[in-house]
Amino acid sequence: MSSWTIRLIAANVIMFLITLGVPGVMEMLMLVPSQALERPWTVVTYMFLHAGMWHLFFNMIGLFFFGPKLEAEIGGRHFLSLYFLSGLMGAALSFVFTPDTAIVGASGAIFGVLIGYAHYWPKDQIYIWGIVPVEARWFVIALTGLSLFGGFGGGGNVAHFAHLGGFLGGWLYVRWLDRGHRERLIVRDIPLPSPSTVDMKRWSTIRRESLHEVNRDEYDRIAAKLKMGGSPSLTQREREFLDRFSQG
Numbered sequence: 001m002s003s004w005t006i007r008l009i010a011a012n013v014i015m016f017l018i019t020l021g022v023p024g025v026m027e028m029l030m031l032v033p034s035q036a037l038e039r040p041w042t043v044v045t046y047m048f049l050h051a052g053m054w055h056l057f058f059n060m061i062g063l064f065f066f067g068p069k070l071e072a073e074i075g076g077r078h079f080l081s082l083y084f085l086s087g088l089m090g091a092a093l094s095f096v097f098t099p100d101t102a103i104v105g106a107s108g109a110i111f112g113v114l115i116g117y118a119h120y121w122p123k124d125q126i127y128i129w130g131i132v133p134v135e136a137r138w139f140v141i142a143l144t145g146l147s148l149f150g151g152f153g154g155g156g157n158v159a160h161f162a163h164l165g166g167f168l169g170g171w172l173y174v175r176w177l178d179r180g181h182r183e184r185l186i187v188r189d190i191p192l193p194s195p196s197t198v199d200m201k202r203w204s205t206i207r208r209e210s211l212h213e214v215n216r217d218e219y220d221r222i223a224a225k226l227k228m229g230g231s232p233s234l235t236q237r238e239r240e241f242l243d244r245f246s247q248g
């Protein structure tokens with residue numbers, strides 16, 4: 001599994017165990033939006049708290065399935081930025097619509113990861129309860145509709161506006177990434193120089209069996225392209241992928 005995904009899962013599990021064993025931690029770290037100016041740390045710490053085992057389980061399952069592939073696509077730094085921006089946007093929307101409601105959970109951040117996943121792989125099949133196949137784009141649309149209905153219709157104890165904020169934060173971030181990528185393509189609208197011998201040697205150190213399965217597919221594609229078209233055929237993005245997993 002990719003590095004930041006596993007670290008985020010570990011941090012959430014550790015914090016859950018701490019809240020079980022240390023009285024008062026939950027109350028100190030949970031977010032009450034109207035009190036955010038007095039307790040500014042809570043706009044971040046609330047993302048690592050969960051109300052129960054099932055709450056934690058379903059959030060971490062979502063991060064486990066959608067995080068690695070997205071992190072491999074956009075890189076660890078952008079993945080982490082998307083994650084936290086989505087969580088912060090969830091706090092912001094909660095401040096507007098439910099300012100006095102206490103909020104805990106990584107759902108907003110993970111909904112941002114989900115919309116990022118659906119943005120890059122809209123037709124990927126997601127199996128609800130492991131049975132019903134739904135394309136990622138329709139899954140996101142359905143969750144958005146449910147969150148809107150739950151938020152404005154009174155959805156019990158679920159932080160619907162944190163979910164909507166997560167979707168908004170994730171959508172804004174991938175749109176920004178796409179815009180930056182297009183601008184880089186315009187600047188780079190000239191042939192890229194051939195990789196140096198040092199680059200080729202470094203890329204040869206990549207051990208395929210050590211990669212996560214979602215990264216292996218991309219590695220196989222790039223390796224086949226490299227074999228067929230030679231090093232000049234690789235795009236900047238493909239070279240950056242190889243650099244990320246090479247040694248030295």
